[in-house]
Amino acid sequence: MPITFTKPRGLTDAPTHYCPGCTHGIVHRLVAEVLEELGVLDKAIGVAPVGCSVLAFEYFACDVFEAAHGRAPAVATGVKRAKPDSVVFTYQGDGDLAAIGTAEIVHAATRGEKITTVFVNNAIYGMTGGQMAPTTLPGQVTETSPYGRDTNIAGFPIRVSEMISTLDGAAYVERVSVDSVKNVLKAKMAIKRAFECQIEGIGFSLVEVLSICPTNWGLSPQESMDWLRDHMLPYYPLGVKKDKTKESE
Amino acid sequence: MGEKVLMKGTEAIGEAAIRANCQCFFGYPITPQTELAAYLAKQMPKLNRVFVQAESEVAAINMIYGAAGTGARVMTSSSSPGISLMSEGISYIAGAELPCLIINIVRGGPGLGSIQPAQSDYFQATKGGGHGDYNMPVYAPSSIQEMVDLIQDAFDVADLYRTPCMMMGDGMLGQMMEPVEFVLRTPRAVPEKDWAATGLHGRAKHNVINSLYLDPQDMENHNIHLQEKFRRIRENEARYELFECDRDNDLMIVAYGTTARICKNVIRDAERDGIRLGLVRPITLWPFPTEAFEQTIDRTHFGYLTVEMSAGQMVEDVRLAVNGRQPVAFYGRMGGMVPHPKDILERVKQMIYQGVK
Numbered sequence: 001m002p003i004t005f006t007k008p009r010g011l012t013d014a015p016t017h018y019c020p021g022c023t024h025g026i027v028h029r030l031v032a033e034v035l036e037e038l039g040v041l042d043k044a045i046g047v048a049p050v051g052c053s054v055l056a057f058e059y060f061a062c063d064v065f066e067a068a069h070g071r072a073p074a075v076a077t078g079v080k081r082a083k084p085d086s087v088v089f090t091y092q093g094d095g096d097l098a099a100i101g102t103a104e105i106v107h108a109a110t111r112g113e114k115i116t117t118v119f120v121n122n123a124i125y126g127m128t129g130g131q132m133a134p135t136t137l138p139g140q141v142t143e144t145s146p147y148g149r150d151t152n153i154a155g156f157p158i159r160v161s162e163m164i165s166t167l168d169g170a171a172y173v174e175r176v177s178v179d180s181v182k183n184v185l186k187a188k189m190a191i192k193r194a195f196e197c198q199i200e201g202i203g204f205s206l207v208e209v210l211s212i213c214p215t216n217w218g219l220s221p222q223e224s225m226d227w228l229r230d231h232m233l234p235y236y237p238l239g240v241k242k243d244k245t246k247e248s249e
Numbered sequence: 250m251g252e253k254v255l256m257k258g259t260e261a262i263g264e265a266a267i268r269a270n271c272q273c274f275f276g277y278p279i280t281p282q283t284e285l286a287a288y289l290a291k292q293m294p295k296l297n298r299v300f301v302q303a304e305s306e307v308a309a310i311n312m313i314y315g316a317a318g319t320g321a322r323v324m325t326s327s328s329s330p331g332i333s334l335m336s337e338g339i340s341y342i343a344g345a346e347l348p349c350l351i352i353n354i355v356r357g358g359p360g361l362g363s364i365q366p367a368q369s370d371y372f373q374a375t376k377g378g379g380h381g382d383y384n385m386p387v388y389a390p391s392s393i394q395e396m397v398d399l400i401q402d403a404f405d406v407a408d409l410y411r412t413p414c415m416m417m418g419d420g421m422l423g424q425m426m427e428p429v430e431f432v433l434r435t436p437r438a439v440p441e442k443d444w445a446a447t448g449l450h451g452r453a454k455h456n457v458i459n460s461l462y463l464d465p466q467d468m469e470n471h472n473i474h475l476q477e478k479f480r481r482i483r484e485n486e487a488r489y490e491l492f493e494c495d496r497d498n499d500l501m502i503v504a505y506g507t508t509a510r511i512c513k514n515v516i517r518d519a520e521r522d523g524i525r526l527g528l529v530r531p532i533t534l535w536p537f538p539t540e541a542f543e544q545t546i547d548r549t550h551f552g553y554l555t556v557e558m559s560a561g562q563m564v565e566d567v568r569l570a571v572n573g574r575q576p577v578a579f580y581g582r583m584g585g586m587v588p589h590p591k592d593i594l595e596r597v598k599q600m601i602y603q604g605v606k
Contacts, residue, residue: 012455041449042448042449042450042451043448043449043450044448044449045319045446045447045448047315054461055461057457057459058457060455061455062448062449062455063446063447063448063449063455063456063457064446064455064457064458065314065315065318065446065457065458065459066345066457066458066459066460066461067311067314068311068314068337068338068341071307071308071311071314071338074303074307074308074309074311074312074314074315075311075312075314075315075318076315077301077308077312077315078273078275078311078312078313078314078315078316078317078318078319078323079315079316079318079319079446080315081273081299081301081312081316082272082273082299082315082316082319082320082321082323083319083321083447083448086319086447086448087448103304103305103307103308104304104307104308104311106304107303107304107308111301
């Protein structure tokens with residue numbers, strides 16, 4: 001039998017610790033495939049966050065940093081400035097990037113750091129057990145919003161892609177989803193485009209990936225996909241929010 | 250012999266760092282050390298090296314983490330409140346064993362405090378300002394020349410042991426001008442940075458810069474490794490100066506940094522009053538030079554007087570080193586006030602003539 005489907009070279013053989021139905025595995029694979037297809041695996045340096053993907057440094061088969069909570073864009077800045085020929089990416093969740101690390105992501109973007117951020121948004125803190133995130137939707141029940149997120153008390157969810165797209169240093173920003181095969185393929189295109197933007201030296205690039213958390217949402221993986229489509233897509237519209245790669249053509 | 254130039258302390262640090270081959274500087278403005286960043290902002294681009302003004306001290310120390318992790322020689326600089334913000338990152342840097350140099354031009358505290366010289370961050374620097382069991386070498390020069398000389402040594406020690414190092418001055422050292430000479434020193438032999446995350450470039454095993462160990466046995470093993478390293482640093486890297494200590498003295502003063510310079514004047518003044526004093530001056534605050542006390546313990550009649558610009562911090566390490574064999578007394582000013590030689594001499598006389606401890 002010919003082998004027609006293999007693990008990308010960008011992933012190690014380490015078994016991941018992710019829950020059944022979690023979409024981190026898909027997003028890891030997309031990043032690894034893109035690094036391989038662009039031929040940059042050998043000069044890629046990743047920065048892992050704190051959160052569910054804290055162990056990403058064991059899964060990506062390139063050199064990787066494990067950063068403090070929220071600080072990945074600052075760490076990536078140091079890496080890229082010291083090694084400008086490398087291809088640097090951060091892989092961050094919504095708690096890490098949009099709460100404790102808001103200053104770091106905004107300033108890395110506005111400086112136009114030639115790095116790529118893969119931002120996984122599942123509207124909840126996963127690793128700590130399902131607390132309200134800055135991206136938790138109004139009315140959404142979590143451990144720390146047991147009556148549903150009340151915007152009078154807890155404020156509103158942050159639309160990170162739209163916010164980052166207002167910054168002049170941000171060159172490519174797109175929001176994608178991994179709720180269907182079609183959207184997974186689109187997500188891969190976006191991630192590829194974001195890395196190309198970095199390699200061409202145009203500026204900062206970010207891809208927000210809407211993802212699911214069956215464990216902490218209390219839903220089956222299939223129900224979670226439906227919930228993402230019904231609730232997240234209306235609040236977090238998909239699409240390209242910023243594209244300087246076209247301007248430079 | 251090189252040429253002597255008149256330089257401000259903070260600018261001299263910048264020039265010394267450049268000459269020690271510092272490749273990247275990341276920092277955030279804070280008084281009284283901002284001229285250092287301004288100097289490097291001007292010089293580093295001319296040399297095709299990296300200068301980045303970060304959005305906060307928190308970001309600056311994490312940029313250091315990233316750049317140091319690629320194997321580059323890197324430095325940041327701040328003052329007390331900024332060092333508090335950096336303490337998270339310093340703990341990660343110590344845990345991940347990354348070499349770097351952190352300049353700390355200490356000002357009065359707590360809180361926003363004052364912008365005047367102080368030594369009230371001794372505990373923070375030497376006992377670990379961040380979380381976890383770690384130490385880092387802390388250098389406390391007492392002149393701009395010594396600060397310049399110690400910069401390269403501190404970078405070398407950082408590389409040699411894979412550790413953050415701190416250069417701790419105070420607002421006085423940072424802001425005053427003195428003639429300095431940049432002497433080209435032979436660097437210490439340091440190991441190759443084969444652990445650095447540089448991109449694979451054909452390497453089979455991927456390098457990971459990390460301080461996370463989820464298995465408690467792995468975490469303890471890492472701690473055992475770190476403690477072994479700290480033991481080697483304690484054995485090999487402690488430095489001190491003994492001034493007028495090769496004689497029998499009435500009293501030994503213990504002081505570092507700017508305070509030690511003031512105390513040297515006190516020693517001269519005391520001789521006119523027929524009082525013989527010696528000075529034990531720690532140059533490394535961690536590792537604390539306990540050996541200096543073994544050498545002086547039998548040559549002081551009334552014990553030791555520790556003088557600091559703090560409420561009494563280093564004095565605890567002096568007591569540990571002396572271990573009850575001699576009395577240890579303290580004199581200090583706080584909040585940015587600098588001790589006056591007259592007042593120190595008054596305290597000396599109290600100890601000698603009235604037996605005040």
